[in-house]
Amino acid sequence: MIRPRAGQPLQGVPPVSPAPAVGGGGPEPHPAVQRDPSRFSARLRRRSAAGVVFHVVCLLSTLVGVVVLVVLLVDVVATGGGRLSWEFLNGFPSRFAARAGLKPAIVGSIWTLALTGIIAFPLGVGTAVWLEEYAPASRLKTIVETNISNLAGVPSIVYGMLGLAVFVRYLALGRSILAGALTLALLVLPVIIIASQEAIKAVPGSIRLGAYALGATKWEVIRHHVFPLALPGILTGTILALSRAIGEAAPLIVVGALAFVPFVPTSPTDPFTVIPIQIYNWVSRPQAEFQELAAAASIVLLVLLLSLNAAAILLRNRYSRRN
Amino acid sequence: MATEAAPARAARLVPDLRRRHRNERIIGGVLVLCSAVSILTTVGIVAVLLYESAAFFRHVPVLEFLTGRKWTPMFIDQSFGVLPLLTGSLLIAAGAALVALPLGLAAAIYLSEYAKENVRRVLKPVLEILAGIPTVVYGFFALTFVTPIIRTIWPQTDVYNALSASIVMGIMIIPMVSSLSEDAMSAVPRSLREGAYALGATKFEVATRTVLPAALSGVIASFILAVSRAIGETMIVTIAAGGQANLTLNPLRSVQTMTAYIAQTATGELAHGSIEYQTIFAVGLTLFGITLIMNIISIAVLRRFREVYE
Numbered sequence: 213m214i215r216p217r218a219g220q221p222l223q224g225v226p227p228v229s230p231a232p233a234v235g236g237g238g239p240e241p242h243p244a245v246q247r248d249p250s251r252f253s254a255r256l257r258r259r260s261a262a263g264v265v266f267h268v269v270c271l272l273s274t275l276v277g278v279v280v281l282v283v284l285l286v287d288v289v290a291t292g293g294g295r296l297s298w299e300f301l302n303g304f305p306s307r308f309a310a311r312a313g314l315k316p317a318i319v320g321s322i323w324t325l326a327l328t329g330i331i332a333f334p335l336g337v338g339t340a341v342w343l344e345e346y347a348p349a350s351r352l353k354t355i356v357e358t359n360i361s362n363l364a365g366v367p368s369i370v371y372g373m374l375g376l377a378v379f380v381r382y383l384a385l386g387r388s389i390l391a392g393a394l395t396l397a398l399l400v401l402p403v404i405i406i407a408s409q410e411a412i413k414a415v416p417g418s419i420r421l422g423a424y425a426l427g428a429t430k431w432e433v434i435r436h437h438v439f440p441l442a443l444p445g446i447l448t449g450t451i452l453a454l455s456r457a458i459g460e461a462a463p464l465i466v467v468g469a470l471a472f473v474p475f476v477p478t479s480p481t482d483p484f485t486v487i488p489i490q491i492y493n494w495v496s497r498p499q500a501e502f503q504e505l506a507a508a509a510s511i512v513l514l515v516l517l518l519s520l521n522a523a524a525i526l527l528r529n530r531y532s533r534r535n
Numbered sequence: 536m537a538t539e540a541a542p543a544r545a546a547r548l549v550p551d552l553r554r555r556h557r558n559e560r561i562i563g564g565v566l567v568l569c570s571a572v573s574i575l576t577t578v579g580i581v582a583v584l585l586y587e588s589a590a591f592f593r594h595v596p597v598l599e600f601l602t603g604r605k606w607t608p609m610f611i612d613q614s615f616g617v618l619p620l621l622t623g624s625l626l627i628a629a630g631a632a633l634v635a636l637p638l639g640l641a642a643a644i645y646l647s648e649y650a651k652e653n654v655r656r657v658l659k660p661v662l663e664i665l666a667g668i669p670t671v672v673y674g675f676f677a678l679t680f681v682t683p684i685i686r687t688i689w690p691q692t693d694v695y696n697a698l699s700a701s702i703v704m705g706i707m708i709i710p711m712v713s714s715l716s717e718d719a720m721s722a723v724p725r726s727l728r729e730g731a732y733a734l735g736a737t738k739f740e741v742a743t744r745t746v747l748p749a750a751l752s753g754v755i756a757s758f759i760l761a762v763s764r765a766i767g768e769t770m771i772v773t774i775a776a777g778g779q780a781n782l783t784l785n786p787l788r789s790v791q792t793m794t795a796y797i798a799q800t801a802t803g804e805l806a807h808g809s810i811e812y813q814t815i816f817a818v819g820l821t822l823f824g825i826t827l828i829m830n831i832i833s834i835a836v837l838r839r840f841r842e843v844y845e
Contacts, residue, residue: 259737259739259740260737262737262739263737263738263739263740266739266742266743267645267649267738267739269641270641270642270644270645270649271645271649273637273638273641273642273645274641274642274645274646274650274658274662274713276638276706276709277638277642277661277662277665277706277709277710277713278658278661278662280665280706281661281664281665281668283680284668284672284673284676284680287676287679287680288672288675288676291679334569335569335572336569337569338565338566338568338569338570339566339569339570339572339573341566342566342567342569342570343570346563346566346567347570355574356570356573356574358834359573359574359577360573361830361834362577362827362830362831362834363573363576363577365760365763365764365767365826365827365829365830366580366767366823366826366827367766367767367768367769367794367822367823367826368767368769369767369769369794369797369798369819369822370580370584370767370819370822370823371580372797372801373580373583373584373797373815373816373819374576374579374580374583376801377583377586377587377816378579378583381807398572398576401572401573401576402573405573429555429556429558429559430559431558431559431562432555455667456667458669459667459668459669459670459671459672460669461669461670461671461769461770462670462769462770462773462794462798465798465801465802466797466798466801466815468801471802488669488671488770491671491672491675492671492674492770492773492774495671495674495675495678495679495774496774503675503679506675507675507679510669510671510672510675513669513671513672514668514669514672517667517669521667
């Protein structure tokens, strides 16, 4: 931008400026000729200095998130690490911090998670298959898809209120694991649908055409050819959705998971608690010992999350290697 | 099979085909039912919120609810003005935005324009872990780590305060801003960057004056989505920001957000049909309305202002 503008006066200069140069010999050339190169290089230096500053600012901003993540993990482990023990993992909640344990919450979380998966997986995959393979490109498809992306943005606590009114009260499931799992299943459904759609889209069309050419019906094409190829992607998405569900506390509080459960739930209709709600309960107490318990339970929760994510990454890697 | 007569084979094929086609119709129907669940979820949410709120608004005029400056449904002297809760939610979301928008945008620019491929491959997933940490753990971190630091700087700070929740929530939503913005920036075609370089622009100028404007719709959409997420977040504010519905803009005071009110009220044994039970749905309707509008705007921004290249 700067060069051509600096060049233009130069071309216009000769008729005017040589005259004084011949006459006096002393006067300097046209200001534009003399000043511009130095101004240009000063400006260039400023511009590249701004570039360096900006680069550093951006790098530091990126690192803020990483540093806070490390500080958070170190803080949780340092606070709660000392409380981790077999007695803690295998014990029941107690008014006395020294005797309190996490067993009902761990079992409750596993129950809830398993039921959520069992409910949400077929619904999510079914919706994705319908959207990708069956639905004609119509208004209806657009409405369903827009609706799903809007559902993905609904606050989780609102799902809790839906669960409270429909599952707990209307269907009279009470404050049970089943009511909680149904609520969480609706919450993670959009995630599973969107991930499954991506996985199904990635299956090449030639495979479908080949199967049709051999006389397979639509469902046979999907079941025997599309589905096996899309399965790793679908499972990865489902696991990531479940790792969101395992950390949720808000909707389950509203649905009515209890804070104090001195027994291990044994059926879907039992009252229950989950690890995040136990953490909330402990962190809300003023005593330092309970804060330590909250941190210890957080470690357990983070380890569960980590294993879920590791499983998802392993699946994804196996999948991408095969392609 | 090879010895079987052709007519016999055909005779077996026909019922087989008929069975397969009947299966097709059943499967198609089942899949439609699956898809209906997501529609029913939306209908259910809206119906439940409207139905229970309608009962609430028979006791409390809508205008009083929206403009009242006192929220004391649990006191003997009941007041149902949602403004303190609304202000609490907006105050904390604004604080979170102040943290997350600049940091997330800068991180997106770094990842998209500056970082080498191997650095990006490590940093991006690490940042995304931030969005996967359970919010109760963030709440714990805000209350037991960030709040004490704030209180050593400003000793008059309440134990439960808006600032601590804002900062931690801001950190949590950084990846929402950075990932979506980075996607938008990576989608800007190389030719635009090369054109700018050819005109003598520095890398900084290319990033801020060529790539950023071209990716602006994606960046704005990510901002709106992140703020909407901050308004809807529950556990951090429930744990760290407190349960007093103060009408204040002072971040060092304790505030109650809409989400925190719902979570804190619903824990107790709420009598079905009581006015307290109905308040959580009226507040939930307000919350749902606000986040829905923000999500719709962000989707519209993405569609409407997307630069189409090639």
